[in-house]
Amino acid sequence: MEPPFRIGEAQVLLGPEGTAPGKGACGMEPPFHIGEAQVLLGAGGHRPGEGHVEWSLHSASAGRMFSSDPRPPPGTAGGEVHAMTDRDCVELLQWAAPRLRLRWEGFRRVRGQVCKRLGRRLKALGLSSAAEYRTRLEADPSEWDVLDSFCRVTISRFYRDHRVFDVLRDDLLPALLEQSRARGEHRFRVWSAGCASGEEPYTVSVLFQMGLQPRFPEAKLDLVATDADEALLERARRGCYPRGALRELPPEWAAAAFPEPGPEPCLAPRFREGLTFLRQDLRTELQDGPFHLVLCRNVAFTYFAPPLQREVLPKLVARLVPDGLLVIGGHESLPEHDTDLERAAGPLPVFRRRRS
Numbered sequence: 001m002e003p004p005f006r007i008g009e010a011q012v013l014l015g016p017e018g019t020a021p022g023k024g025a026c027g028m029e030p031p032f033h034i035g036e037a038q039v040l041l042g043a044g045g046h047r048p049g050e051g052h053v054e055w056s057l058h059s060a061s062a063g064r065m066f067s068s069d070p071r072p073p074p075g076t077a078g079g080e081v082h083a084m085t086d087r088d089c090v091e092l093l094q095w096a097a098p099r100l101r102l103r104w105e106g107f108r109r110v111r112g113q114v115c116k117r118l119g120r121r122l123k124a125l126g127l128s129s130a131a132e133y134r135t136r137l138e139a140d141p142s143e144w145d146v147l148d149s150f151c152r153v154t155i156s157r158f159y160r161d162h163r164v165f166d167v168l169r170d171d172l173l174p175a176l177l178e179q180s181r182a183r184g185e186h187r188f189r190v191w192s193a194g195c196a197s198g199e200e201p202y203t204v205s206v207l208f209q210m211g212l213q214p215r216f217p218e219a220k221l222d223l224v225a226t227d228a229d230e231a232l233l234e235r236a237r238r239g240c241y242p243r244g245a246l247r248e249l250p251p252e253w254a255a256a257a258f259p260e261p262g263p264e265p266c267l268a269p270r271f272r273e274g275l276t277f278l279r280q281d282l283r284t285e286l287q288d289g290p291f292h293l294v295l296c297r298n299v300a301f302t303y304f305a306p307p308l309q310r311e312v313l314p315k316l317v318a319r320l321v322p323d324g325l326l327v328i329g330g331h332e333s334l335p336e337h338d339t340d341l342e343r344a345a346g347p348l349p350v351f352r353r354r355r356s
């Protein structure tokens, strides 16, 4: 996706240098981290259920943001998203995250999305400060569920961390499929935990059909994709994406998987076969397994509090077949763990369950 991006009433221009000129564009508080930009648009340019454009920008590169229109974004009432300053929002997240078994540091670079939702929530509740919202949380336990839902960062895209998918396609999955073939097993079981709008599980499906099935025609993909957020799962089931979400897919795969023209093509039906989308909160529920491949990227090992990470990791490992693979995010590391896992692809964030 090439800049400039049109986002509702605002426009983001990525530049090699420069800093954001302050408040204004989309009502976001500085600091802005622009360089790798992701624009998340629901049907008609709106995030389902939230009534206006939802977007986030991250990465450490600086860039430039301009509003093409001085009016507030549609659906906001001028200043709505400023009900709380960035500092207030950070303090609130630092206080609240551990109570949700999350860690504030995971949100540091992507807090714009969360803070913006919080600003709208304050407005909806008629509150004028983060302190008032905190009082509300202390008085009303059900508000924690609302806050929890705001803490889901939705950034994803197809073939994200392309080197990981390259090595899965070229080396690691063929080796697993050879083992399965030798045992006469045909089902290849995958779990995508924290699947967002389906970009990750559909990447695996496209990779499987385009990159592996020519060599392993007997293999059948059996993939379960879970997420805590029902709105994202609905988008996943719909399977239609802005072209920018496809930009890292190998072009011939993108052409096969998204044959329709237009700005928001839908995944061809054959790539949806064998996939199931389920709502599940990884903090409390896990799929049964066993799986040949588990992708748990940019969820548990970014946003979960360290004790929860240490709790979840062995459960994930226990759901892998011997030699099964665990993939985490490119900027993540595993909490201290026992020797059940070994690195499977040098420095890439792919781990193999050792045979006992």
Ligand SMILES: C[S@@+](CC[C@H](N)C(=O)[O-])C[C@H]1O[C@@H](n2cnc3c(N)ncnc32)[C@H](O)[C@@H]1O
Residues within 6 Å of the ligand: 151, 152, 153, 154, 155, 156, 157, 160, 193, 194, 195, 196, 197, 199, 200, 226, 227, 228, 229, 232, 280, 281, 282, 283, 296, 297, 298, 299, 303, 329
């Ligand atoms: C940043 S996205 C990552 C998407 C994808 N795995 C990737 O790396 O591109 C994080 C996803 O995890 C989901 N999520 C956050 N907390 C979760 C939880 N406790 N259980 C399940 N999913 C969760 C969010 O709803 C969001 O879709």
